[in-house]
Amino acid sequence: xxxLEHVSKxxxxxxxPALDDVTVDIEKGEFVFLVGSSGSGKSTFLRLLLKxxxxxxxxxxxxxxxxxxxxxxxxxxxxxxxxxxFQDFRLLPNKNVFQNVAFALEVIGKPHHQISxxxxxxxxxxxxxxxxxxxxxxxxxxxxxxVAVARAFVNxxxxxxxxxxxxxxxxxxxVGIMKLLDRINRTGTTVVMxxxxxxxxxSMRRRVVELSMGKVxxxxxxxxxxxxx
Amino acid sequence: MRxxxxxxxxxxxxxxxxxxxxxxxxxxxxxxxxxxAGLLAQRQVSAMxxxxxxxxxxxxxLCGDGSxxxxxxxxxxxxxxxxxLLQEVSANPLVAKVYYESQQQAFENFKKQFKGSPDLVQNVxxxxxxxxxxxxxxxxxxxxDLASAFRDxxxxxxxxxxxxxxDPFFRxxxxxxxVAWVVAAIQILAAVLLIGNTIRVAAFSRRRETGxxxxxxxxxxxxxxxxxxxxxxxxxxxxxxxxxxxxxLKAVLVDRLLKPMLKFTAFVGWRDVIAIVPxxxxxxxxxxxxxxxxxxxxxxxx
Numbered sequence: 324x325x326x327l328e329h330v331s332k333x334x335x336x337x338x339x340p341a342l343d344d345v346t347v348d349i350e351k352g353e354f355v356f357l358v359g360s361s362g363s364g365k366s367t368f369l370r371l372l373l374k375x376x377x378x379x380x381x382x383x384x385x386x387x388x389x390x391x392x393x394x395x396x397x398x399x400x401x402x403x404x405x406x407x408x409f410q411d412f413r414l415l416p417n418k419n420v421f422q423n424v425a426f427a428l429e430v431i432g433k434p435h436h437q438i439s440x441x442x443x444x445x446x447x448x449x450x451x452x453x454x455x456x457x458x459x460x461x462x463x464x465x466x467x468x469x470v471a472v473a474r475a476f477v478n479x480x481x482x483x484x485x486x487x488x489x490x491x492x493x494x495x496x497x498v499g500i501m502k503l504l505d506r507i508n509r510t511g512t513t514v515v516m517x518x519x520x521x522x523x524x525x526s527m528r529r530r531v532v533e534l535s536m537g538k539v540x541x542x543x544x545x546x547x548x549x550x551x552x
Numbered sequence: 553m554r555x556x557x558x559x560x561x562x563x564x565x566x567x568x569x570x571x572x573x574x575x576x577x578x579x580x581x582x583x584x585x586x587x588x589a590g591l592l593a594q595r596q597v598s599a600m601x602x603x604x605x606x607x608x609x610x611x612x613x614l615c616g617d618g619s620x621x622x623x624x625x626x627x628x629x630x631x632x633x634x635x636x637l638l639q640e641v642s643a644n645p646l647v648a649k650v651y652y653e654s655q656q657q658a659f660e661n662f663k664k665q666f667k668g669s670p671d672l673v674q675n676v677x678x679x680x681x682x683x684x685x686x687x688x689x690x691x692x693x694x695x696x697d698l699a700s701a702f703r704d705x706x707x708x709x710x711x712x713x714x715x716x717x718x719d720p721f722f723r724x725x726x727x728x729x730x731v732a733w734v735v736a737a738i739q740i741l742a743a744v745l746l747i748g749n750t751i752r753v754a755a756f757s758r759r760r761e762t763g764x765x766x767x768x769x770x771x772x773x774x775x776x777x778x779x780x781x782x783x784x785x786x787x788x789x790x791x792x793x794x795x796x797x798x799x800x801l802k803a804v805l806v807d808r809l810l811k812p813m814l815k816f817t818a819f820v821g822w823r824d825v826i827a828i829v830p831x832x833x834x835x836x837x838x839x840x841x842x843x844x845x846x847x848x849x850x851x852x853x854x
Contacts, residue, residue, distance in 0.1 A: 373767075396772070403769030413764060426761075429557050430770035478768065 324482065324513045325349040325372060330381035331537075332367050340379070341367040343537035349515065351481070354508045356524050357517040358548055359534035365517040368534065369484050372515070373405060374398050386481055403431060406475030406483045406512075410490035412467045414459040414474075420446065421455035424474045431478070441477060449473045449503055465496035472503055476512070483507060485516040489523060497523060521548035561778035562785065565754045572750040573786060579746050580790025580840065583739030584832045585797040590732035591831065592798065595824040597725045603818035605692040608714040610699070612641070612685040614707055616655075619682075621709035629683070633707030640705070641685055646698050649688040655681055682709065740839060743790075747840045748847040751783050755851050776848050783844030784837055791836035795829045 325347070332342040342364045349355055357365050370376045371383050374390050383390045386404050393401060414423050421442055428438045446455055449469040459467055468488060475483060485504060489497035501523055508514045518524060524531060524547060531546030532539060566573050614634065615624035629637075634652075642650050653661070659678040666672050689698060695713040702708055755762065765775050802825050811819055 399769040399771045401769070402767060405769075407767050413760070413767075415761060415764065426764065427768040430765045430768060430774050432774065474764075474768070 406480040581793035584794035587736035629707035787836035787840030
């Protein structure tokens with residue numbers, strides 16, 4: 324589903340590469356934690372998958388497509404097959420829960436009848452039934468992140484990318500979000516999650532890829548956050 | 553593409569920075585109105601040319617008793633010279649029409665022209681007025697060709713082009729038109745920059761939305777079209793105001809003020825105004841569209 328081969332990325336302004344000869348292979352349906360300290364290259368890794376950045380060397384394959392050969396106008400199609408969740412939720416403050424999720428479908432031209440059918444389904448899935456008319460500022464952090472997950476998942480992407488989705492949430496709320504991501508993963512969606520949260524990684528016992536200074540220093544099938552950390 | 557989505561996005565965008573939108577509309581309207589006024593001035597010049605060039609003639613004055621012209625030898629034109637001239641002039645390819653005006657006819661015309669000043673008429677006798685050939689040219693601008701051909705012919709005292717009297721007037725109109733072009737060009741530049749800035753502000757104020765649109769895989773067209781149409785809409789509204797302004801200019805300045813004052817000439821009609829209006833819209837849409845397009849390329853990377 325995702326394959327990085329000897330990928331390096333050096334930003335023009337910095338001497339040290341953000342990613343240095345990274346090779347990672349992620350199968351369909353896997354749940355992968357991407358761990359490492361700030362500046363270790365996690366965000367660059369995720370941005371490469373979305374073709375928001377292009378690698379300086381090496382090749383990136385996502386959903387069977389070589390991103391280097393993907394023409395500019397096909398990038399939107401790639402992004403439709405990838406859902407994204409962020410630490411800061413990124414909801415539209417002037418739209419209610421329903422409208423926020425519907426927005427993701429409207430802007431890719433989905434017809435109205437389909438939107439009004441699919442959005443309530445996905446809101447049920449993330450546990451927000453009955454809250455579709457709420458505005459984002461009326462929701463708790465955990466609920467806002469559920470809206471963001473609903474928006475990322477409403478188009479049924481093959482891959483879900485989560486960049487520190489629990490970074491702004493307290494531990495018990497984080498568990499709820501992780502259960503949700505786990506449930507999404509069980510529908511066959513590949514999940515790649517960058518995180519700093521050791522407790523979550525340890526409790527989930529999933530594959531862990533650790534980056535340090537742009538290099539893969541650990542790739543464990545059922546890993547924990549860090550050795551003895 | 554869902555029209556309702558695009559339309560609501562445009563509405564949101566225009567309302568969000570209403571002041572910039574109004575500023576954009578006003579600048580576009582003013583620049584296009586001046587541009588239109590320039591076009592109207594051009595049409596005014598050609599309307600006047602059509603009117604006057606149709607009437608102007610070249611007067612070929614013939615020698616009379618005691619004429620001092622070089623071709624006269626101090627004596628009046630002979631019958632032979634006169635018929636020779638008449639024949640040569642009417643055979644000339646430049647000439648559309650020629651007729652002869654005798655001293656008596658010249659006197660009648662003179663009396664008619666100056667019937668308001670009887671003193672003047674009383675002091676003039678037919679003998680004092682020269683006989684002439686009145687020549688109508690096929691192309692009124694070709695005066696010099698005709699004059700050089702007949703200037704030295706025996707019996708011709710002087711050749712005079714009535715068009716020469718009008719030329720300074722046309723020169724003034726042309727200058728006014730030039731001034732209008734320059735002012736319009738400066739205004740249009742200002743409008744283009746302002747539209748660009750309006751679109752930039754709009755793109756910035758909606759960066760959250762466009763960021764999400766990019767993320768969920770909206771196409772470039774979907775992301776950029778609302779902004780582009782916003783700019784073009786400003787252009788269309790501006791052009792509409794400019795067209796109204798131009799119509800007001802024609803109705804008030806031309807029809808109410810100038811026409812009653814200057815009865816001797818032709819003026820631009822509604823037909824001319826209507827011919828200009830599409831250009832206002834074309835220029836308005838093109839300018840704002842191009843300006844928005846390039847702004848978006850720079851500030852709305854996808």
